[in-house]
Amino acid sequence: MEALLILIFALGYLAITLEHSLKIDKLIPALVMMAVMWALISLGIDAFPNWFDSAQHNLMEGFGLLDHSRKMELMEETLLHHLGKTSEILVFLLGAMTIVEIIDYFDGFSTIKDFVRTKSKRKILWIFSILAFFLSAIIDNLTATIVLISILQKIVKDRDVRIWYAGLIIIAANAGGAWSPIGDVTTTMLWIGKKVSTGHLFGYLFVPSLLCMVVPSFIASFLPVFRGELEIEETEEKKKSKFSSTMLYLGLGAIVFVPIFKVVTHLPPYVGMMLSLGVVAIFAEIYSNTKFSMTEFYADESDAHASHSPVHHSLSKIELPSILFFLGILMAVAALESLGILFNFAGSLEEYMPMLGTEMHYADGSRGVSDLVILLLGVGSAIIDNVPLVAASLGMFHEPMDNELWHFIAYSAGTGGSMLIIGSAAGVVAMGMEKINFFWYLKKISWLALIGFLVGAAAFMVTRTLF
Incomplete structure (x- = not known):
């Protein structure tokens, strides 16, 4: 039965990677894979x-010795636990x-756009890489990626060029999230498990x-796609909202x-994000010129905004397929x-792989873990997901707080996901x-x-020898 589940996961994963060849949106195999896997667990719980x-x-x-009803209770509790943890991420997102x-x-990003005076592709690459690196350490790599790609x-404007920048932003954001206790899940x-200190x-x-950020950005800056200058489309400038700068600083400040x-408060991050969203939404409604009644709409803003409050309009623009895909892959x-x-x-990796580097021994006689x-x-965090792998390592390894092992795990799990596009949030x-x-x-x-x-x-x- 376990082999069947692994096979279903592999097939679902393959369907996700072949999304463009199969002409099937990636959220479909993710949701089907998740539902089928949990259904098989429920039907074969005794096996x-x-x-x-x-x-x-x-x-x-002693799980195998429990009766069927108790196993089903455990399964339901576990399913609810994982749904809760996944929902925390989705609500935050x-x-x-x-x-x-x-x-x-409110055209807030035009304020930052005005700061980027250069047309040099190489300089813009470095600006966004450095921003992603430091911003992800402050507001986490997931939110930093959303903000910077926006x-x-x-x-x-050229998507073929933009996706190159997006790829380097992913690398930089994951690298920046690794050295901050709030930068990556x-x-x-x-940090919460008292394995590392700030x-x-x-x-x-x-x-x-x-x-990890500088070297790929340096190499990429010599690639043909980052040579020369951006072609700026000559378009009629849209009238900028007088609240654009205010909403930009308010929005980013709310995320920070x-x-x-x-x-x-020691509450999960999504609670703070909901508070921040509420505060930003209040100011958005106050600043908006949109006025509406049950039957008529009047607006001084553009037609795109005429029939919506700012919050309703913004909610309608969210990529819900990405949210559902995230739900499917995490629950699978x-x-x-x-x-x-x-x-x-x-555990098998730790047991059977040869020891490399310095072998550590502890007071209880246990051996160290191979680099x-x-x-x-x-x-593995690029192929599967770094969260369950780190969760497994918390139970596998018993080194004390701030041991170099935990910091190496934080680095590897945080930055390794950049190697595949579905390897990180x-x-x-x-x-x-x-x-x-x-x-x-994968190719680029x-x-x-x-x-x-x-x-x-x-x-x-090298740095671990200094501590």
């Missing part, structure tokens, strides 16, 4: 020997995307993460407020995690916003991400 306790990050003892659309409603769409998991995370990972809210991975498949896979295992975990969002082809990314961007990943890993092996 599974293991069950992964997500709360304890370990396999349950909905909030961030709505704020970005509200900013765009700005990019206002500056670079996996580093947040390790100071040591910065000390261990800032330089490796910076190199989210991690502060989380630290102060959760199915593999729940049966302990990912946990056992990670190769952690690098493979990074590669930033990549999935960019794929939805720009309709980037899986194989285009993956090799740059791999070089950056390996250079950063090598740098980490």
Whole structure:
């Protein structure tokens, strides 16, 4: 039965990668794969020997001895747990995307567009890479990607060129998220789990993460697509809203407020994002010139905005297919995690791969973990998903807080996902916003991400000797 589930996941994954060849939107195989996998788990619950306790990050003892009704209860609890965790991400994403659309409603991004005076493709590449690196550390890589691609769409009109920039933004955003406790879901998991501290995370990972961004951007700057200047379309300038700058700073400030809210209240990030969305929406409604009644609409703004409040208009612009795709892929991975498949896979890697680098020994006599295992975990995070792999590592490894192992896991899981476009939340969002082809990314961007990943890993092996 486990083999069948893995086969269904592989077929669904293949259908997602062949989206453009099959002419089937990627959300369809993602949702079908998720539903079929959980249905098989429900129907064959008695055939599974293991069950992964997500709360304890370990396999349950004696699961095979439980009666059918208790197993079904556990399955329902686990399904609800994963739906809750996935919904946290989706609600957070909905909030961030709505704020970005509200900013765009008031032409807020034209303010940043006005700051980018250069037409040089190479300079614009560096501007967006550096912005993605630092912004992702502050507001997380997912939100940073949404914001920067939204700005990019206002500056670079040629989609064939723009998707190259989007690919480098994914690499830079994932690299920037790795050295901040709020920059990526996996580093947040390790931080909340008391495996890493903010100071040591910065000390261990800032330089490796910076190199992971700088090296691919440097190599890419010599590629033909980034030579010369952008062709600016001569179009009639649309009248800029007088509130554009105000809404830009308010919107970005509201997003930056989210991690502060989380630290102060210890509530999940989506709660802070909903508060931020509410505040931004209040000002949007106040600033909007749109006035409407039950039967008539009057507007001083453009026709596109005439029949909507800013919030309604912004919600209608959100990429819901991307949200549903995210739901399908995360819940499908959760199915593999729940049966302990990912946990056992990670354990097999640790047991059978040869030890590389310095072998560590601890007071309890346990041996250290191979650098190769952690690098493979990074590669695995691109293929599957970094969240369950890090969740499995929390139960597998028992090193103390701020041990170099945890920081290497944070780096590998955070940046390894850049090697495939569906290997990270930033990549999935960019794929939805720009309709980037899986194989285009694999051919054009993956090799740059791999070089950056390996250079950063090598740098980490040097920086860890300094602590």
